[in-house]
Amino acid sequence: MNSKILKGPKLKQAAPKKSLGQLFFDCATLHGDKLCQVDGTADATESYSSVKQRSTRVAIALQERGITSKDVIAFCTGNTLDTVIPILATFYLGAKVANLDPSLSVRQTQHLIALVSPKIIFVEENAVELIENSLKQTSVKTEIIVYGRSGKYTSLGDLIQPRKNEATFRPPGVDLNEVALIFFSSGTTGLPKAICHSHKTCMLMGCTLQEYDWGQAVLHFTTFYWITAVFMLISSFMTGGYRLFLRSMDPEITLRTVEKYKVDNMFLAPILVNNFMSLGGDVKYDTSSLRIILCGGGPMSSVQQKLMSRLFQRSTILCVYGMTEVGCISLFHDERDKEFAKTKPLSCGKPFYELDLKIVDVESGQTVGTNQKGEIRVDTPCTFIKYYNADCSDVFDEEGFLKTGDIGYYDEDGCLYVIDRIKEMFKYKSWHIVPSLIEKTLTEHPAVKEAAVFGVPSGDDGEIPAACIVLKDGAKATKEEIKKFMDENVSDRERLRGGIKFVTSLPKTPTGKFIRKEIKNSYIEAL
Template sequence: MLKNPKYVYGPQTVLVPANINFGDYVLGKMWPFRQNVAMINGATDEHLTYSDIIQQAMNFAVSLTRMGVRKGDTIALFSENRQEYWGAVVGVACTGAILTTINTGYAKDELIHVTNISKPKYFIISSTMYEIHAKTIRSLEFVKKIIVFDGAKFQNTLSFDDLVFEKNGLIKNVNYEEFQSVEVEGQTDTLFIMYSSGTTGLPKGVMTTHLNVITACGLPASHDASKMSLTISPWYHVMGLVGTLTALVTGRTAVYLSKFSVDTYLKAIEKYKVVQLTVVPPVLVAVCKNKSKYDLSSVRMIYSGAAPLHKDTIKDVEATFPNVEGVYQGYGATEVTLAVLRYQFNDPINKLGSVGVISPNTILKVVDIETREPLGPNQRGELCAKGELLMKGYVNIGRGSDFDEEGFYKTGDIAYYDEDRYFFIVDRLKELIKYKGFQVPPAEIEAVLLQHEGIKEAAVVGIEDRAAGEVPLAFVVPQPRQTLTEKEVQNFVAERLSNPKHLRGGVRFVNQIPKSPAGKLLRKDLRKMLKTSKSKL
């Protein structure tokens, strides 16, 4: 009945509509801005208005329902950033179906793994992804129909354009005043399934409810809705998916890119007089190293997430962007529907190295690693979170060790907060490697390494890299009388896993892998070995 004085409580300021269907919620929020431009493709200058998104979403929802989609069905979205994406996202939400967004960088085995978690009946896919993965997707027995973007026609597929655009004759434009989303139980019904890798290695399906996402969209804005923004976050990732939705409800205009190159990025800033940037740290590092001359004077605010931002990088950023007024960080995870720690765009305080203050409708605690007792200011321990942003759970996995007895999610990150309740992330308890904002699970790479007939044992750790944050390095024990080369092992992994999981840190050949009496890999000992002389046979 009494608040714990060592917990940090966010204000209860997010208002939730009585009808907790995210589809209805976001359509209602976008409607007043229907004449405004929502998005601009920074590479092609294509413009997308809020009216375009609303119309596409309603038409698509009606088409899906006629096709047989029902509340609780799962629909996969597998595409690079493109303008049809948001009509598809909102349209699926309106049907009461579950949307699962899939990483466009996945290799075949990774794609099979995640789709076997969510088992989508329908696939919405770009022609680029279809040409690469058609055979794999068609081998999935639970997939009934495939819908392809960009007007592409493939055998036994449906065209997204035919289901969405009136000019194609299959659908009449739906009137906003006559449209209503399928009724859902917003507090418990799943809206999104996204994928997050835990310490077990393989990705897990994170179930996010309608209420989770409405709460995230109701948080105080981290950006000024009246100023031009630029984002390159992939929309399948929580930072891109939920982050963009939180922008759409404010009527903001944003420039986006489907892929990153330094020159294209800097040209977009100059051309559109971008004021606000949303980035991951490696992008800032690449931009600061670029010697090309672009006019970056319009940039006033930079918001960084997905990985820690080093203090020296912040100094480089301030030198590169002459008029920048603030470089802000936030902290979150797929499991907490984007961010539980953040700055607002008009926050007068920006403490160097801090990830901000607690988000509304959230409770945080920092606990002692051994005793699990809550700690006070300036004491380091594991950060734990609960509240309306906390996921429903993992698909087909019990809460187990990911939650404590009070229902707090154990983030696996070491943090502390100061006397002003500003939080600082100082280390990771989990063993995940953060490569350019991607979570790379060592156990997944180790499992692949052990498939090599010449490898007896293997262990993977992350090593610091200025440009990428961390890169994976493998310790390998060869089979007796086997001769392996570093390049051979690196290629073996590269052929089987997606780009962030490649062994950019190299391979060290050793006689044995240090383990505890229980057989657990001692990664701390491996990291100590890296600080000594180069490991070799």
């Protein structure tokens, strides 16, 4: 056995041999009148029995439209109590679920629709125009069904009318190795790919989550475009707990929801952590139920870590590292790794259940050991099965490990640290420059809210670091002051020789990742 390969723990029991549709249907039957979902924005709730009845009616209506396991059904909506109903109905029929996001552009949405050719798209009212304009640019023929009211299209309400055979409906059996869910890569460096997970891989992900006692009430902000929302859905059904969601991250509403519904576990992206800064360290609500705060989608800065620790002194704050292709990669266990979680706040934990991890030198391709930086590569039975209508062979190495594209290392305790993306690194005088490390130093300046660093071409030297910076509200700073601060706090090769530009905002994906290519191109064009 290779001592340079870190191994996560094994599952205590095998995953159920069920489709996702069978899992959701059986769990909804079992949990009956228990609370299933909470819309914290509208302060509305729904039981498992109600969710089952409504989703069953929609499933029958989809069957009448000829939907089978071979079809793709797409969804483009924010979070409401209605959101999950046709998604569950699609799972019941063994059809493939593909989630879009209303915040995407027409160009992005058009590309995603063309990738998967959905037979039906369920759309929130505010996104109907987005879908209509996107479909005009493709040859895809699809039916639009609207969440809410529509004078032009069928509405979800039309599908939820009582059905004669709803009492006897059962999800049909499907091949567990078939595609169940289609996610899309973030597209920070190019157009997204359609990532396919099977019923089997999704069930296994759900079982790994059960090894963590996260309580009965889980809160998230992400739409179903992101794998975290699906994690929360599967986990809540398996435990018989309830899933809470908010449509936007308002600190007051969030804390009020935590207090009222006794939230146990909350998932945040780093971009949402900044919203808590408006509280100024004052929490007027009882958040004692909140045991665990998971932060994923990117690393938290030391400033964000300190803020969250001050606001939620009774909560364990954990950084989770994952990617859509495999789910969770690393995380500290809140009990077993309690000391590490306290003493290593910038680590994203230890390898997750059923997962092997290694670090590979970017230049030589050799596996390296403790405290040596390289590409993180993983092997897990939760790995996606394919890209939809695209080749995926180049994302695996000769040993079958998935190339994450992330640079990181693990320490002497086997704790993992993620530094940056390989594609975002650049070379200056043969030195690898890691943008996130420079960005971290920039955000330590008292006037800087956020910053994006990238390389600017500089002849034989390669690329020199440059930065676009957003200042905090009311803060003032000059380029000279920022440059002096950086010269005093980074190595010579990391100095901002490429220049500094102050901007009011930085383009990001819906989860807050910089669209660095767009930022860089805009900067260079202005030179």
